[in-house]
Amino acid sequence: MPRPRRRLPRRGPPWPRGWHGRDQDLEEANAKLRETQVHLIQSEKMASLGQLVAGIAHEINNPLSFALSNVFSIDGWLADVLADTCDCLDGEVRARLEKARARVVDTGQGLERVRELVVKLRTFSRLDEGEFKSIDVREAIDSVLLFLRHKTADRIEVVRDFALQGDLPCYAGQLNQVLMNVIANAVDAIEDKGTIVVGTAVEDEMFVISVRDSGCGIPKENVERIFDPFFTTKPVGQGTGLGLAISYKIVQAHGGRIDVRSELGQGTEVRVLIPLGLTA
Ligand SMILES: Nc1ncnc2c1ncn2[C@@H]1O[C@H](COP(=O)(O)OP(=O)(O)O)[C@@H](O)[C@H]1O
Ligand SMILES: [Mg+2]
Incomplete structure (x- = not known):
């Protein structure tokens, strides 16, 4: 004989009033977790590679x-x-x-x-090699821009937005390489005329170097692949697909990270974050 169904007392949701704010917190935590997971997978891949x-x-x-x-x-x-x-x-x-x-x-x-x-x-x-010293980031950016002048010349306006001028302790040669890779990519992304804004700032104890270009942008399906070694969309002979893979490893070895935001057809912003106060 079927048991009579017991009616559950009508209650509100099992969370206190005003809890809906927590939904947002959870979503944020979830997004952070996913981001960390991507970084972990990426670093695991990089180590074996x-x-x-x-x-x-x-x-x-x-x-x-x-x-x-x-x-x-x-x-x-x-x-x-x-x-x-x-x-x-x-x-x-x-x-x-x-x-x-x-x-x-x-x-x-x-x-x-x-x-x-x-x-x-x-x-x-072998990214553990190289000298650890303080560099003037502004000077480092300027020398990279000078190296790339033949490529930017009359077609690209370069804006230097240095909110922060100061020294950053790091593996100097390696950080220069990161700057070179990221800025060269911004130059490559601009087919005809355009703008590149290079900025420095401090956020949450991190030194932030941002490179924003008005170039072609990165298609969504490629965003996850741009740090993979040998991933390139450039013609044979022009791209090795190693620039960002190397940069990723260097920045990771410094305990930092690289964030990328891109809008197809609008441009890309790459932010390199390095913890302040590093010691050798
Ligand atoms: N600023 C940018 N704008 C558009 N695409 C970019 C940008 N930076 C990187 N990419 C994409 O990521 C790919 C990998 O970059 P990278 O590792 O430096 O290798 P390479 O420059 O040799 O192709 C590039 O081929 C390009 O498709
Ligand atoms: Mg490159």
């Missing part, structure tokens, strides 16, 4: 060294042969030798590019 990359860079480096040195020698020998036999070689043989030399030079340039990549991979995997 770091080891893998160090191994690969090492393996590439040895054969690369002898290939480069051989190319250098062959180029020298060909130059000698061409100089020594300049009168006695018939035209066709000479043309072939010159062609061979041109190819050797091309090969050398290609190998140099591989070497640059290997250097970047090594930086990526």
Whole structure:
């Protein structure tokens, strides 16, 4: 026989009045948790990739060294042969030798590019090296802007919005590299004319360097991938996809973080946050 259903006394919701504010708190906490989770996954990925990359860079480096040195020698020998036999070689043989030399030079340039990549991979995997000292962030930003002047020239207006001028203790060379990567990306994102605002501030005991561009923006589906090593949307030869991966590791090693906000077609803001008062 079915039991008569007991009517539950009508009560209000099981939370006190005025509790609805907590919903918002919960949502915020949840968002924070999710953000932390993304950071954790990312750092785990980076740690294992770091080891893998160090191994690969090492393996590439040895054969690369002898290939480069051989190319250098062959180029020298060909130059000698061409100089020594300049009168006695018939035209066709000479043309072939010159062609061979041109190819050797091309090969050398290609190998140099591989070497640059290997250097970047090594930086990526061994970020504990470098000198710890205080840098004047404003000065560091200015020197990066100077390096990139040929790319910004007449087309990009650069606004320096330095709310904070001061020294930041950090691994100086590495932080410079972060600034270079982030600002270079902002320059690359602006196809024709546009603006880049570089700013400094302090927030919650963190030194904040922000780089805001009026460039192409990042599609939503790519935002999570931009820190992945080798993720690039740039044409072959222009992007290595290592800039942000390296920057992420450097900033993480400093106990900081990088925040990215982007609106497709409107622009992107990248904020690099480094804790103040770091010691070596
Ligand atoms: N400021 C930016 N605006 C638009 N896209 C960006 C910006 N910064 C980074 N990206 C995207 O992230 C990708 C990865 O950047 P990065 O790691 O520096 O590698 P690379 O610059 O060699 O492509 C870029 O190819 C680009 O798609
Ligand atoms: Mg880059």
